[in-house]
Each structure stands twice: as structure tokens, then as C-alpha cells.
Amino acid sequence: MGLRVILLVFSWFLTAPWVPVWQVCAFNAEGLVRTINTMRFVLAVPVMMCVVGCSPDFHTIDRHVNEMLLEGAEGINAPVPPRPVERWAEVTASEEAMNDKHPSTFNPPAESMEWESIASIEAQEVLARLRGYEVAADAGNELSFDEAVSWAFEHGREYRFAEEDYLLACLRLVLELHDWTPQIADEIALQYEHEDGDNDFLQSSKGLINTFSASQQLPWGGEVTASYVATFAHEVYGTAANQTGSSTTRVGQFFLGGHIPLLRGAGMIAQEGIIQAERELVYAARGFEEFRRSFWFRIVRSWLGLLVQRQQLDNALEAAALLDRLAERRRALYEAGRARLYDAAEAENRALQERSRVAGLWESYRLSVDRFKLLINWPVDDPVRIDTKTFAIDPPVTNLDTAVEVAMAQRLDLQSDRDRLVDRQRGVRNALNGLLPDLNLGGQVRFGSNDTYYYDAVLPSMEDMNAEASLTLGLPLDREAERIAVRQAQVVLERDRREYRKLKDEATLEVRSAVRDIDANLFSLDIQKRNVDIARMNIESINADPDSYTVLDQLSSIQSLQQAQNGRARAFQSVQESILQYLLATGQMRIDSDATLEPLPGMVISTTHSLSYNDPTSDSSSVQTNDTQVH
Helix, strand or coil, rough: CCHHHHHHHHHHHHCCCCCCCHHHHHCCCHHHHHHHHHHHHHHHHHHHHHHHHCCCCCCHHHHHHHHHHHHHHCCCCCCCCCCCCCCCCCCCCCCHHHHCCCCEEEEEEEHHHCCCCCCCCHHHHHHHHEEEEHHHHHHCECCHHHHHHHHHHHCHHHHHHHHHHHHHHHHHHHHHHHCCCCCCEEEEEEEEEEEECCCEEEEEEEEEEEEEEEEECCCCCCEEEEEEEEEEEEEEEEEEECEEEEEEEEEEEEEEEEEEEEECCHHHHHHHHHHHHHHHHHHHHHEEEEEEHHHHCCCCCHHHHHHHHHHHHHHHHHHHHHHHHHHHHHHHHHHHCCCHHHHHHHHHHHHHHHHHHHHHHHHHHHHHHHHHHHHHCCCCCCCCCCCCCEECCCCCCCCHHHHHHHHHCCHHHHHHHHHHHHHHHHHHHHHHHHHEEEEEEEEEHHHCCCCCCCCCCCCCHHHHHHEEEEEEEECCCCCCHHHHHHHHHHHHHHHHHHHHHHHHHHHHHHHHHHHHHHHHHHHHHHHHHHHHHHHHHHHHHHCCCCCHCHHHHHHHHHHHHHHHHHHHHHHHHHHHHHHHHHHHHHHCCCECCCCCCCCCCCCCCECCCCCCCCCCCCCCEEEECCCCCCC
16 A cells, blocks of 8 residues: 555656746756656656556455455354355456357267167166166265265355355445545546637647546545646647747646535435445355255255165165065976966066166166265266265254244344345335435535636645535425335335245244154154064065965065165154254254264264164264253
């Protein structure tokens, strides 16, 4: 800033009018003076370019933005602010490409493409190809849940978009704050005029004008401005009657003025822009924190969906293996003459159907994994194996009324909606202010001549000062547009009040639904566990005496076990999602800086490999912060 001021002063020295000391001392140094004046104006342009170059650079803006982002996160007790932008987008396209009005299109005709049909569509060959796809789908490095979430919060596209929305809100505030700082400008104009003068003389002039100005908005309305105009003009005249002549004028004029509203537009209404920008930054901070929680929940839901699909796939593989053994046994019994051909054929056909179903499950699972990669922005071409280990949160003790009260107090989106109602009310107040008369206090002080713009002087003196003041009253004879604006603001306010009540009711329903879903899904999970136990007991009894059961009985028992296992996995997924949805709906979910769920006091979190509570293969350790149960 100091260098900028020095350069501005130096630019004034280069362009401001001044009587050389040699003329004051009566020395005849006209040539030297002309040379110095020429050098001054030649140097003026590059010096002013340096002034522009010394304005605050992008690093200053970035530092200011990062500081404001950190303050915004601390203001709402958020764990982390958006990451600073390390690399900004740059133009990489060529000028030719950007200016091309007809970009090329590649769309080859059908005859230029190829199609090759498969040689055989036999079931066994197709099944072999499908198994090859299965091996490829289950290759790659293992991806755990913690790694996936961490990657998503670091590289996720949606996460980056949310950070940029927060950043844009911050930049809007920075721009608004800049408008409330002194606005300094310096303008250099080169002029040439040629026109008919008096007494049939042609008159021409050339000159250079430098205008340095500064303005500042006032906190309670109005603005003060100051400007200095430096002019160097050289007039050449005379072509009639062989008369020629020339004159040189150097001018320096200083202006100081301002205006202050006393009624309309006065007071805090003048700060509407910066007030709204400051509040929007708070809303953006809340919105970003809400996004972090909902984004984490979406990742968890997608992850549990993958595990359920993998569990269904494993169950189908187990069923396929049972069907293969059953088909082999029935084929052996048929060959021994102890079973019908129909029973052997039915068992073999069901085994092939299950293998086909397994292939379809593999494809569905592989597609879901690829979609999960898109969600977290993992390289799509990078194969991964999904780790089957996940967390299991013990259900909380809940109360409908208490849960709704917590949601109304803690949900960040409802707080922002409530504060936006205040914005609408402020809008009505500002619109009502527009109905007031205009009463403005203005004034201006000018150091310069009253009758001509050009005068021969070094710097203006107090004798050249001209001052004026005014008090202007504008009667509100026509305020129809303003009255309409008031009605519009009132309608918008009333609509937003109804919308806010609707949002509160929707949040209440969401919370109550989440509470009820926890109990409903727990009941379903218990039933599905019983179904699994019953189905296994049925298979064990069949295996103990297989000759006492028909093929259909054995096929039905295998199908029942598979359905029960799939139902148990889906029920466990529903329980975990309902618990997380409860935390999200009530505003109690907390995601720390490591993109992990922060346990609340009393929350117990264990790990499981089989999508079930009391997993015998799960880790014995669990997370419990104290004996208080979460509400």
C-alpha cells in the first residue's frame, strides 16, 4: 500500500501543472523546461501502469478469503472450514478454439464400423464367460469404509462443489467489503481538438489531462469524494491572414464534495448490501456443515447397500453350491436307478438358474461399486474389493417429543430459514423507507477559477476557493413504484412465514418417522434372525434324512435360507440407516475433521462382518464415551 501511495504521488508530480523554478528565478531555461515537461508526460503512462500493478494482488484476496472462511467455521462451531484453493482454473484452450464458430463433430457412418457375433451361445460357454467377469469384478486392492470416506471428503466432486459454494459466498462478502473502502482511481486522457475559432481563425489544441480521485461511502448513507485534475494543454491557432500563434496552459484543480441523505436512504438502510452479505456467509457456513453431515450419510448408505448386495451375492453362491450338490446327488441316484430322471433334471436346471442369477448379481454388484466410485470420485478404472467390515451403532432410547425439541433447536437449516425471515422483515422496513421524502445535505469545495477551466497558476490558493452547500428536499409526489415494492415485500414475507411453518412441520414429521423407523426396523431384524435360524434347522433336518424329502422340499429349503439371509442383511441396513437418519434429522450428527462419526455420550459403536448385531466374528472392542444414553 505504501508503494502504491508513493507511485500515486509521483504520478501527480509527473502530470500536475507547475511553474519551473528556472522561470521563477528569471533564468532563461525554456528549452530545458520544455524537455522536462515532455519527459514528465512521457513517463506518466508507464508510472500509472505501475500504480495499477501495485494494487492488491490475488494472493492478498486469497489470504483474506481463507481468514474469513476460518472465522465463519469458528462462528458456528464447525470442525473444519473449506480447504483453501491451491490451484485456480486457467484458460487452456487456444484462441483459435475459443473463437471457432463451428467446432468439428465426429460421427462416422454405419458402414465404417464393425460388428462381430459370438461363435456359440451354449449355456456352459456363456457361464464360463460370466465367471470370468466375476473374477475381474472381485480383483484389485481392498477398500475399507474409513478409506472410502476419507477419500470422498478429500477428492469428492460434490464435496468440492459445496466448498466452492461457500467460497463464492465469501467472495461476495469480500467484494461488498471492498465497496466500503476508499475507492481510488487515476485517469489519464490524451486529447486533440480542431474547430473553427473566432475571426475566421482555425483553432486546434492538444493536451493531456490526469484526474486523480478518491471516494468513500459513509456508514449512515451518502458519499464523500475528492479529486484533483491536472491539465497540460498546448493551443495552436491561426491560418487566416497569415497569422499564427500558440499558447501553453497548465492547470491544477482540486474538488472536495459529498452528499448525505437525512430521510430516505439514511441510517442502517445504507448498509443493506454488507449486512446481507455478512449474513449470507453465516448461512453458507451452516449449509456447508449440513452438507458434510448429509454427504457422510449418503456415503454410509451407499456403503451399506454395497455390503447388502455382497451379502446377497454370497448367499446366492452358498445356495448355488447347495444346489450343485443336490443336482450331483440326484444325478447319481438316477444313474443308480433310485430316482426319477425328472428329479435329476429339475435339480440340475435349478442349479443352472441359480448360477445365472449369481452372474446377474455379480453384474449388479459391479455396477453399484462403479457408482460408488463416482460418488467418492475414485478412479473408475481402478479395480477395488470392498471390505465387508462395517460399524454397528446400538439403537438409542428415544422420545418423540424430546427428539422434535432437539431438532427445532439444533438443526442448522431451520436456523438459517428462521434468520431469512428476519431478512424478509428487514426488506419490508427498507421498502417502507422508500416512501419517505428525499432530504439530502450536499456540498462541494473547489480550488480553481470560476470562469474558465484553464488558468496559469502553479497550485490553487485559498483565494481561488469556491464553496457551496445545499439542502435539497424532494417531495414524495409520486411513490407508486415504492408502494408497490412495499406490497411485494410484504407478500414475500408472508409467503416465507408460511413456508417456514411448513418446513418446521416437515422436520417434525421427519424426526418422528426416524424415531418410529428405528423400532420398526429392529422388530424386522429380530424376525429375520429367527427366519435364518429356522431355515438352517430345516436344512439340517433334511441333510439328516434326505430320502424322506422330495426334491421340491429340498429346493424350497435352500431358497428359504437364502431369502432369510437376504432379509436379515436388509433389516440390519435399515436399522443403521434409521439410526443415522435420526441423528441427521435431529441435528445431532457430528462429523469430525477426519471425516468420521463423532460418538455422542453414551453411544456404543461396534464392528461387524456379517451385517448383524452380536456378530461372533466382530471385534470385541466398542466405543462408549460414558453411561449416558443418547436422546
